[in-house]
Amino acid sequence: xxxxxxxxxxxxxxxxxxGGSIAGMLAARVLSEFFNEVLVIEKDKSAELGMNRKxxxxxxxxxxxLKSGEEILEEFFPGIIEELSEKGAKKSDFAGDLVWSxxxxxxxxxxxxxxxxxxxxxxxxxxxxxxxxxxxxxxxRFGCKVKSLLIxxxxxxxxxxxxxxxxxxxxxxxxxxxxxxxxxxxxxxLRESGYQTPSxxxxxxxxxxxxxxxxxxxSGSTDWHSLLAYPNPPETNRGGTISPIEGNRMxxxxxxxxTKDVPNDADSFMRYAKTLEHPDLYEVIKNELPYSxxxxxxxxxxxxxxxxxxxxxxxxxxxxxxxxxxxxDPVFAQGMSLAAMEAKALKELLMKETTKKQLTKSYHxxxxxxLQIPWLIALTEDFRFRTTKGRKPIGLSMLQWFVKKVVAAxxxxxxxxTQFIQVLHLKKHPIYLARPDILAKVFKNS
Numbered sequence: 001x002x003x004x005x006x007x008x009x010x011x012x013x014x015x016x017x018x019g020g021s022i023a024g025m026l027a028a029r030v031l032s033e034f035f036n037e038v039l040v041i042e043k044d045k046s047a048e049l050g051m052n053r054k055x056x057x058x059x060x061x062x063x064x065x066l067k068s069g070e071e072i073l074e075e076f077f078p079g080i081i082e083e084l085s086e087k088g089a090k091k092s093d094f095a096g097d098l099v100w101s102x103x104x105x106x107x108x109x110x111x112x113x114x115x116x117x118x119x120x121x122x123x124x125x126x127x128x129x130x131x132x133x134x135x136x137x138x139x140x141r142f143g144c145k146v147k148s149l150l151i152x153x154x155x156x157x158x159x160x161x162x163x164x165x166x167x168x169x170x171x172x173x174x175x176x177x178x179x180x181x182x183x184x185x186x187x188x189x190l191r192e193s194g195y196q197t198p199s200x201x202x203x204x205x206x207x208x209x210x211x212x213x214x215x216x217x218x219s220g221s222t223d224w225h226s227l228l229a230y231p232n233p234p235e236t237n238r239g240g241t242i243s244p245i246e247g248n249r250m251x252x253x254x255x256x257x258x259t260k261d262v263p264n265d266a267d268s269f270m271r272y273a274k275t276l277e278h279p280d281l282y283e284v285i286k287n288e289l290p291y292s293x294x295x296x297x298x299x300x301x302x303x304x305x306x307x308x309x310x311x312x313x314x315x316x317x318x319x320x321x322x323x324x325x326x327x328x329d330p331v332f333a334q335g336m337s338l339a340a341m342e343a344k345a346l347k348e349l350l351m352k353e354t355t356k357k358q359l360t361k362s363y364h365x366x367x368x369x370x371l372q373i374p375w376l377i378a379l380t381e382d383f384r385f386r387t388t389k390g391r392k393p394i395g396l397s398m399l400q401w402f403v404k405k406v407v408a409a410x411x412x413x414x415x416x417x418t419q420f421i422q423v424l425h426l427k428k429h430p431i432y433l434a435r436p437d438i439l440a441k442v443f444k445n446s
Contacts, residue, residue: 010317010356014039015175016159018146021056023322023339024179025128028138029076030347035174038138041161046142056121056181058330060296061209062243062253063121067094067114067425069337072344077131081117084127088246089119090225094421095414097225101278103404104232105411109224114421118226120245124336149176149189149318155356156317174317175356179339181323184306195313198306203390205329205382206258207300212269212290216248222284229278230331231257233384239331240273240281252285255331258387266293302390303329303378309368316357319346320364326371329378337426341370374426406433409442416441 015035017024020042031038044056065073074081085091092098095112132138143164150158150170159173178186187197231239237257245251254263254272263269273282305326308314322339345366349359380399382388393399410417419438422428432438 009353010359011174013037014171014173015177016041016146016171016173017177017179018159018185019177019179019181019322019324020044020129020140020142021179021181021322021339022125022128022336023181023324023342024177025125025132026073026076026339026343027177027179027321027346028132029128029135030343030350031175031177032132032135032138033347034350036137039171039173040132040138040140041144041146041159042140042142043145044142045164046140056125058209058298058300059121059125061121061211061298061330062241062251062333063124063336064116064118064243064333065124065340066333066337067116068427069340070117072337072340073128076340076343077128080127080131084117084119084123087119087123087127088248089117089123090244091115092118092225092244094425095417098228099224099226099280100228100230101280102228102230102410103407104277105408107410108412108414108417110414110417112418112421114425118244120251123246146176146180146185146189148192149173149315151193151315154313154315156315175359176318178318178320178324179322182327184320184324186318186320186324187306189318190315193315195315196311198308198311198314200307201305201391202302203304203379203382203388204302205300205385205388206302207329207331208256208259208262209253209296209298209300209330210255210263210269210272211251211253211296211298212266212292212294213245214250214252214285214288214290217250217284217288227278227281227284229276229281231255231385232277233257233381234386236277237385237387238272238276239278240276242281242284249291250288252281252290257382257385262297263295264297265295266290269295300327300330303327303375303382305371305375307368309364314360314364316355316360319360321346321367325367326375328374329382332374332378332381332424334374334378334426338370338374341426342367345370373430377424377430402433405442409444413441413444 012035014037015031017028017040028038094114100107146161148160160170190197227242229240240254263272321342423430
């Protein structure tokens with residue numbers, strides 16, 4: 001139910017979300033608690049949501065919620081993880097059920113009690129959408145696209161969008177969320193309104209994903225749920241994953257950094273898998289049948305982060321979320337969890353009596369802080385590849401040296417790996433790896 005506000009406070013009549021992405025839907029869930037109406041404007045048609053769709057070309061590939069993101073999702077939608085399990089999602093112990101080859105060595109396996117839900121992106125999207133459709137003040141406009149914003153006295157006043165019939169519609173809006181993903185539509189809106197666009201940091205990685213779906217593997221052929229064969233840079237730039245999805249299927253994905261050798265059919269897919277440093281992936285799939293001979297390929301050219309928090313002149317009432325503000329290397333599975341963390345940050349700010357200007361400034365500052373550690377984690381690994389190009393973080397060599405020590409210790413020490421898992425799942429700050437007792441174990445057999 002919308003909160004009553006004094007006249008000097010921000011009006012909370014209508015909030016508009018541009019984009020029905022995971023980030024957009026989580027934003028809508030939060031906004032529904034504070035606004036009379038939440039309107040989600042999505043360019044794909046309604047029948048396409050919950051499917052592999054044009055607007056989300058990466059949806060056919062693996063999507064995992066880190067534990068931090070999963071907990072927020074459950075907070076927003078109580079019982080949704082159990083619903084996913086009922087639909088065929090696989091509940092897996094991150095350390096016990098995952099075979100993880102990392103920098104040429106394999107992580108120790110044990111019961112960590114850090115469980116994650118593994119399913120396809122469309123299933124996750126569909127379950128969230130079903131929950132939102134039950135909320136009376138959330139409305140979707142499919143097949144539509146936000147064209148521009150109308151700004152009055154440096155505040156968002158109205159939104160202009162094109163509906164599925166091509167008609168231009170103008171609506172009052174007290175708040176707008178840009179959850180347009182890689183399109184980052186806020187840049188276009190800002191330029192058209194005479195505002196400066198935010199500076200950005202970009203790191204080119206030239207990453208590709210190539211995926212095929214297989215039938216469930218032969219009974220007893222594996223003692224794990226998932227396999228992650230991460231490359232061992234700089235010697236190797238190739239890797240792959242196997243993960244379970246609903247329907248008793250296995251999603252097999254091959255990755256490569258800075259390589260032109262991209263598999264495009266079943267034969268080249270198998271040849272590429274055979275070249276991986278970790279042999280298990282090829283050995284498992286070599287006698288299995290894929291559902292189709294088509295390889296779905298997705299290219300991720302660069303990590304990109306917009307620094308909206310540094311802009312002095314930015315229209316109040318425009319908030320940016322998800323890939324629209326930061327596209328991070330998908331290999332680290334941080335994207336959806338970061339969107340969840342951003343949505344929770346928005347909720348915490350909306351719970352306070354605040355002006356539109358204060359909300360806009362505080363939100364982007366808070367998101368900037370949220371992104372710092374995940375961004376650093378991704379760059380620490382991505383700059384191990386010779387083909388990565390961009391500005392390197394300060395102290396990168398020392399960070400890479402220390403992380404490699406932690407990775408090595410994680411092959412035999414449960415305590416070190418437990419802390420490492422907490423950091424990777426964005427549950428703890430990396431400083432926890434520098435605790436004296438953990439440091440002693442990291443360097444004990446160094």
